Each structure stands twice: as structure tokens, then as C-alpha cells.
Amino acid sequence: METSVLAFATDLLDEGADTFFGNLTDRAGVGGVTLASVYHEARDVFPHNPHRVLRYLEPGAAYFRPDPARWSGRRLTPLPSTAIGTRDPFAEAAEETRRRGLKLHAWTVFCHNDRLGFVHPDCAPANAFGDRHLTELCPANPEVREYCHTLVEELARYGVDAIRAESLHFHGLAHGYHHERYFEQLGPVTEALLSVCFCPYCLAAATAAGVPAEHVRDTVRAELRARLADETRALAPAPLDQLAGGALAAYLDAAARTVTTLTAELAATAAAHGMRLTFMDGGGPGTGWLSGIDLPALATAAHRIETLGYAKTPEEVREKVAAFALHGVRPENMAVILRPMSSDCDGPANLAAKITTLRELGVPEVEFYNYGLMRLSSLDRIGAALR
Template structure:
């Protein structure tokens, strides 16, 4: 079973290569590192950081040195984090991984990018009222798709083994933003409908598929308005697939084809450079349909699907993998991320049992979240689990 730990470039820069890679190899005993290449805004606590405890990550920043020739004339282009200065963490990590016989993965947040969304609102999703969701980029937008493909081309020069694609899909309304507020209860139906993209590119894709897209938009606006005006109506359930005489379901199918085709194009670009594409599905089986994630087709488009095995018991991890199998994704097509920290694991035996479950099911790859956000004792826990 292959193994790696997810980490930030700042972990490497702040601790230094000897300490950082020493912890990975000597304490955790993993065979690779999954380093964030483009990442969203965050505020995190770092238990074993040598100088600080709390760090902020910039919105939509890149942690490698973009090739200016590739991005000449582009509106959507990665902006290096100020935290890396004039260094290139990916080049440094690539050199160390090559020297130590480790694999390097590019953990890339594609469409959840506040920086680019606010700078270029027309590249963000638009709800049925035309409101742009500026924390995101729309997968149907041609500039967004070109941005994603060019990112993959960038990683080839670092000798990356796999691109871990996070957020290579749509997102819902409540995906997280600073002081995001909902004082009146929207209800699950209105919230779901407000997260569907009706930008010109999505409307065109649905129309080309024979869907009455404008009619769907009108029906969504009417339904949302009714739920916003009436507190009792907000809580009522609704069969979304019946909205607009069933056309909303066809509209969402078109959105899923948009995501699948983008994943296929990114996977093809990665394969052309000898890399794999791992599609990260954090929601899990049956929960990603509003995000455009159709698991059976995504599994065919990408080289691998990755899911979160965040659970307290080995049995719950087993059930998670089994649920993917019910949706057409076999265990051997999966990678699973585990958390060795106390929230999920009450001791080293717990993590070891989860790793044993994955091995027994034939899952070929396990990752651990997250190097900088865990105690050093949790890194030791990983090492004991991998040794069996």
C-alpha cells in the first residue's frame, strides 16, 4: 500500500528540509508527501511549528513559481503566496523527494479560489438571480478550464507523480466564507437551489443538451422566492427532480457532464506528462449530485478517486469504502485519507486497525491529514500503523 502525508509548503519552508522530511520518513514512515500547490484561505493551529502556533493562509495562493510564459495574456493565473518569498517550495520538495526516493503529489484546489473569483466575477458561478458566488470558479467557463489544464502542465516540470484534484467541481451556497451569515432559516431546498450555477456557460451547456434552461431558471427563482417569503414554506421538503416538470434534474445532469468532461481533460493532460489525476470527492457517495459529481463517470474519467475516511471506528471506514462500491467505484480505484488525531483516533491501535481494513479491502493508497496540524505523536502513530 502506498502512503503519504498531506502538508503545506510553509511546513517545509519553516521547519527546513531535514526536519520536515525526517519527520515524514523516520516518524511517519510514509512513501511520499502530498504538498499543497494552490490552496484556499485558512486560519490554522500548528501544534509542532517551531516559531508560531497560528498561521493564516492567503486566499487562492500558489506555492510554486509559475512559468510566466505559460500564463502570458491570461486573466486567470496563479499568484504565488507572499509566504514563499523568492523560493520555490515545489522545486525544493522535488529535489528532496528524488534524493530520498519519495513520491511527490500536487494537492491542488482548482475551483474554490476567492482571489481569482473576486478579481474576475464573470468566471464565478451565478445563481438563478444572477448573484455571483465569488469564492468559486465555474467549471463550465472556458477560461477556468484553460486555467486548470495549464496548472497541470506546470506540475510536470517538478516530476510530480499525481495531481490530487480538490474542488474540481461546482460547490453549494454554504461552502464557507468569512462571517458568512444566514439569520433567517433558508431551509435545505432554498439553500440547494441557490447553489446551482446559471451562468451563461452553464445555461448554454444545458440548452445544447436539450434542456429548457431558461425555464428551469424561472422555476428556481419562483421556488426560492416563495421559501424566502414564508417561514413555514422554508422548512417544507420538495422533490427537486420534479421542479420545472422534471427539467431541473436534466439541468443538473448537464452540470455533471460539465464536471466529468473537465476531469477527463485534466486527466488526459496529466497522463500526457506521466502523471495521474486523483479526483478528491470529500462529500462521499450520493452526496455530490448538486456539485456535479457523478461518481461512476468520474471514476472512468480520472485515474483514481479519493475520499475522506474521517471516522472514529474501523467499521465506519469499511462502510465508507463499501458505499463507494455501491456507486460503481471499486476499492482498488480508491485512495483514502485518514486523520490520526484524537477526534478520529483514540490511540495507535485504532489507526492501525483502519489501515488494516483498507489493506484487506484492496485499497492501494492511504494518506494522512495533516502534517502541520497534528502533534508529532500523531506522526509516530502513523508509523506504527503502517508497520502493522
């Protein structure tokens, strides 16, 4: 079984290579590191960081040094984090992992990018009213797809073993934007309908698939107006698969094909450079229908599917993996992320039992979240569990 710990490049920069990689090998005993290459905005507490306990991560920042020639003439380009200065954490990590016999994975957030969405709103998803979700990039947009391809090619320069593709899909309305708020009760149907993208490229993709896309948009807009005006209507259930005469379901199927084809293209690009592409599905089966996540199709498009095994017991972890098998994702084609912290684990035995469960199921890869957000005792817990 392959093992690695997810980490931020700032962990490496703040602690230095000897401490950072020493903790990974001597404490956690893992065989690799999954380093964030492009990441979203966040505010985190770092229990063992020697320089800061609280850090704000910049929106949509890159933690490698992009090749200017590769991005020449592009509007969508990765902007290095100010936290890395003139350094290239990925180059440093690549050198150290080669020297130490470890694998390096690139944890890459593709379409959840506040920085690029706000600067280029025409590349962001649009709801039925034409309002743009500026924290995101739309995977149907040709510029966004080109940006994603080039990111994969860039990361191949570092000898990366695998791309961990996070947010390679659409996002819903409620995705945790700073001070995100609505004081009237919207209800789940209203939230769902406000999440569907009707940008020109999504409309064109659906139309090409034989869907009356503009009729779907107009119907969704009218339904939203009625629900926004009337709380009773807003909280009432509705069979979304029957909306617009069943055409909304077909429209969402077209959105899923957008995500699947992009994933397949990026996986092919990764393979051409000797890398794997792992599609990260954090929600689990049955939760990604608004995000364009078609698990059976993605199981074929990507090299692996990764999910969150966040749970208190080994039985719950087993159930999570079994749910994927029911949706066409076999355990041998999966990677699972576990949390060794006290929120999920009461000790090494609990974590060891979860790892044993994954081995028995045939899952070939387990990762642990997240290096900088753990206490050092949690890294020790990983090492004890793996031993």
C-alpha cells in the same frame, strides 16, 4: 500500499528540509508527501511549528513559481503566496523527494478560489438571480477550464507523481465563507436552489443537452422568491426532481457532465506528462448531486477517486469504502485519507486496524491528514501503525 502525508509548503519552509522530511520518513515512515500547490483561505493552529502556532493561509494562493511565459495574456493566473518569498517550495520538494526516494503529489484546489473569483466575477458561478458566488470558479467557463489545464501542465515540470484534484466541481451556498450568515431560516430546499449555477456557460451547456435551461432558471427564481418571502414555504419539502416539469434534474445532469468532462480532460493531460489525476470527493456517495459529482462517471474519467476515511472505527472506514463500491467506484481505484489525531484515533492499534481494513479491501493508497496540524506524537502514531 502507497502511503503519504498531506502537508503545506509552509511546513517545509518553516522547518527546513531535514526536519520536515526526517519527520515524514523517520517518524511517520511514509513513502511520499502530498504538498499543497494551490490552496484556499484558512486559519489553522500548528502544534509543532517552530516559528508560529497560528497561521492564516492566503485565499487562492500558489505555492510554486508559475512560468510567466505559460500564463502570458491570461486573466486567470496563479499568484504565489507571499509566505514563500522568492523561493519555490515545489522545486525544493521535488529535489528532496528524488534524493530521498519519496513520491511527490500535488494537492491542488482548482475551483474554490476567492482571489480569482473576486477579481474576475464573470468567471464565478451565478445563482438564478445572477448573483455571483465569488469564492468559486465555474467549471463550465472556458477560461476556468484553460486555467485548470495549465495548472496541471505547470505541475508536471516538478516531476510530480499525481495530482490530487480538490474542488474540481461546483460548490453549494454554505461553504464556510468568513462571516457567512443568514438569520432567517432558509431550509434545505432554498439552500439547494441557491447553489445551482445559471451562468451563461452553464445555461449554454444545458441547452446543448436539450434542456430548457432558461425555463429552469426562471422556475427556480420564482420558487426561491416564494420561499424567501414565506418561512412556512421555505421549510416545506419539495421534490426537486419534479421542479420545472423534471427539467431541473436534467439541468443538474448537464452540470455533472461539465465536471466529468473537465476531469477526463485533465486526467488525459496529466497522463501525457506521466502523472495520475486523483479526484478528491470529500462528501461521499449521495452528497455531491449539487456539486456536479457523478461518481460512476468520474470513476472512469479520473485515474483514482479519493475520499475522507474520517471515522472512529475500522468498521466505519469499511462502510465508507463499501458505499463507494455501490456507486461504481471499486476499492482498487480509490485512495483514502485517514486522520491519526485523537479526534479519530485512540492509539496506533486503532490506526493500524484501519490501514489493515483498507489493505484487505484492496485500496492501494492511504494518506494522512495533515502534517502541520498534527502533534509530533500523531506522526509517531502513523509510523507505529504502519510498522
